[in-house]
Amino acid sequence: MTRIEVRGLTKRYGPDTVVDDLTFTVEAGQVTGFLGPNGAGKTTTMRMIVGLAAPDRGTATIGGRHYGSLPVPLTEVGALLDAAAVHGGRTARDHLLALAASNGLPPGRVEDVLTRTGMAGVAVKRAGTFSLGMRQRLGIAAALLGDPRVLIFDEPVNGLDPEGIRWARELMRALAAEGRAVLVSSHLMSEMAQTADHLIVIGRGRIIADTPASELTGGAGGGSVRVRAADPGTLALRLSAAGATVREGLEASLTVAGMSAEEIGRLAAYHGLALIELSPVRASLEDAYLRLTSESVEFQGVAA
Structure with a gap:
C-alpha cells in the first residue's frame, strides 16, 4: 500500500530552522492528523512532500518515490494546500477540465468529483464568485481528480459551515476506509478527535508526539477515574480516608x-456502596494537545 515517508526532513529560511529533522510515516488506510501551533512548520512540511519547497536535508517520499519523479503526480497524490489557488475567471468545471487535460485524465472524472464534493449544482459558476467554503470544496475536488492513493489536506474545513464540516469529516474517513493514506492538518481539535486515527504533533519544527489518537487522549487523563454512586457523599469520605484525591x-x-477503577470498585463493595458508573477519565484532544504544545506556542495572549 502507498504511504508517505518523511525522514530527517529539515528546512531553513535564513537563520530560522522552520522544519527540524522530522521523521514520520503516514500509513495507508487511516487518517493521520497533523497538528501544531501556528508557525510549527506544518504547511512547510506539506509543501516539501509535494515538491513545492526543497528540503535542506532529509527526504519525503510517496510510495518510495520523490514527488518530482512521479510520472503523473495527480494520479498518485492529491493535495489541497491553498484553496485560493484557482483562476477566478474559470468556472468550477473548466478549472477541473484543465487539470484533467494536463494530466491525461478522462473528462468523466470531472463529473465524478463534482458530484462527490457537492459542486455539481455550481459547476458553471466562476470560481471568483465562490465563498471560502465553496473554494475548499473545489480544492478537494481537484485533489480527488486523479483518484490518488495519497491525499494531503491543509486546513480543509476552513470556511465550511457545520454541514460542510461534517461532510468533510465523513469524506476523510471514507477515503481512508478505501485504503488511501490521508494526511490532514487542522486547528479544530474537536474535528480531529472525531476524524483522525493517528496523530503527529509538532512544535517549532520538531516532533512532539507520533501516536494513535486513542493513546494521546487516553494517556492525558492523568489516571483519574469518574465515579457515580447512589451515596456519593459517603463514598467520597471512604475514598479520601483510603488516600485518594x-x-x-x-x-x-x-x-x-x-486509585485505580479496580481499587475503587473493591472499596465500594467492601463498604456496601452501590456504584452507578466507574470509568477512566479521558482528556479531550484539545486538553492533551495544549498540554503537549504549551512550550512551543510562539504567540501567547493574556485573558482579561
Whole structure:
C-alpha cells in the first residue's frame, strides 16, 4: 500500500530552522492528523512532500518515490494546500477540465468529483464568485481528480459551515476506509478527535508526539477515574480516608485520582456502596494537545 515517508526532513529560511529533522510515516488506510501551533512548520512540511519547497536535508517520499519523479503526480497524490489557488475567471468545471487535460485524465472524472464534493449544482459558476467554503470544496475536488492513493489536506474545513464540516469529516474517513493514506492538518481539535486515527504533533519544527489518537487522549487523563454512586457523599469520605484525591464533578459524579477503577470498585463493595458508573477519565484532544504544545506556542495572549 502507498504511504508517505518523511525522514530527517529539515528546512531553513535564513537563520530560522522552520522544519527540524522530522521523521514520520503516514500509513495507508487511516487518517493521520497533523497538528501544531501556528508557525510549527506544518504547511512547510506539506509543501516539501509535494515538491513545492526543497528540503535542506532529509527526504519525503510517496510510495518510495520523490514527488518530482512521479510520472503523473495527480494520479498518485492529491493535495489541497491553498484553496485560493484557482483562476477566478474559470468556472468550477473548466478549472477541473484543465487539470484533467494536463494530466491525461478522462473528462468523466470531472463529473465524478463534482458530484462527490457537492459542486455539481455550481459547476458553471466562476470560481471568483465562490465563498471560502465553496473554494475548499473545489480544492478537494481537484485533489480527488486523479483518484490518488495519497491525499494531503491543509486546513480543509476552513470556511465550511457545520454541514460542510461534517461532510468533510465523513469524506476523510471514507477515503481512508478505501485504503488511501490521508494526511490532514487542522486547528479544530474537536474535528480531529472525531476524524483522525493517528496523530503527529509538532512544535517549532520538531516532533512532539507520533501516536494513535486513542493513546494521546487516553494517556492525558492523568489516571483519574469518574465515579457515580447512589451515596456519593459517603463514598467520597471512604475514598479520601483510603488516600485518594476526590473532586466533585457534574451530575453528582466524583473524579478520583490516586486509585485505580479496580481499587475503587473493591472499596465500594467492601463498604456496601452501590456504584452507578466507574470509568477512566479521558482528556479531550484539545486538553492533551495544549498540554503537549504549551512550550512551543510562539504567540501567547493574556485573558482579561
